[in-house]
Amino acid sequence: MMKKMRYIAVMTLVVLITSGCADDSSAVSSRPGSGAKTVDDVIAEQMAASDMSSLIAEYGEYEEDDASYGDTSGASDNSAAATSFHTAEEIKVDGDYVDLTKQSSTMIYTTVYNMMYYPENFVGKTIKMTGNYSEYVAEDTGKRYFACIIKDATACCSQGVEFELTSDYKYPDNYPKEEDPITVEGVFDLYEEGQYQYCTLRNAKLCES
Known part of the structure; x- marks a missing residue:
């Protein structure tokens, strides 16, 4: 006992x-x-x-x-x-353009980790990434959010990065379907909603993979 x-x-x-x-x-x-x-x-x-x-x-x-x-x-x-x-530590990002599509799977996930934990190092930089499309509707407001879901090398874990497509895209006609592979490019920014801070890629566009 x-x-x-x-x-x-x-x-x-x-x-x-x-x-x-x-x-x-x-x-x-x-x-x-x-x-x-x-x-x-x-x-x-x-x-x-x-x-x-x-x-x-x-x-x-x-x-x-x-x-x-x-x-x-x-x-x-x-x-x-x-x-x-x-074990990832803070990484410094040189230049104003970060192309994750040219990085290894381990480096991609490490960079995304840094976006979540050291977002100030990425604000204002243009980010290009490949992942799977996902959308989420907030139950309290009905607002729809869009994200590029990136998985780690073993596909056991994932992290989503929000994006906001330009007005050239009309929902749902010009938007992907859930889980579709996508490549998205936009300017990394932060915003607050309620008591939380979120990141998003503003003025984003869908690119050829």
Whole structure:
């Protein structure tokens, strides 16, 4: 019984640590997309798994017939896939044009990570990227948002970058279909909505892949 109480306390601490990790005021927020894991999701899971490992080493692993209590394999499975962006440091971007279509898959995801966590380094720069089209309608306002979804090299995680097409495009006639592969180019900018800050590519256009 005492061991079970220790386990519950450990799990409570991990949940609190994970929740705190996801709340990073320096990063811009991403809107709900396809449901795939974002960089924030996997980093939080990886930290939770790491903290769980150290706590188990101290208290011992909880064993009970219900194996689901002690199963942390789901979080650890993401460790290798998360390495490229979990260890990513701030990168400086030279020039006013960033063409992600010419970068490796690992570098693309690292750059997108930097867009989320160091957005000030990209404001005003023209960004070109390839990914999958996605759109999201806010339930409270009915406003429609558009995004280019970029997946990491293992396709286990994804991050969306919003874009606003120019008035030359009419919705829905000139817009892609959900999950269509797209290449989009626009000027990186930030805006605030409610209590959150978001990034978007303004004056964007769709390009040939």
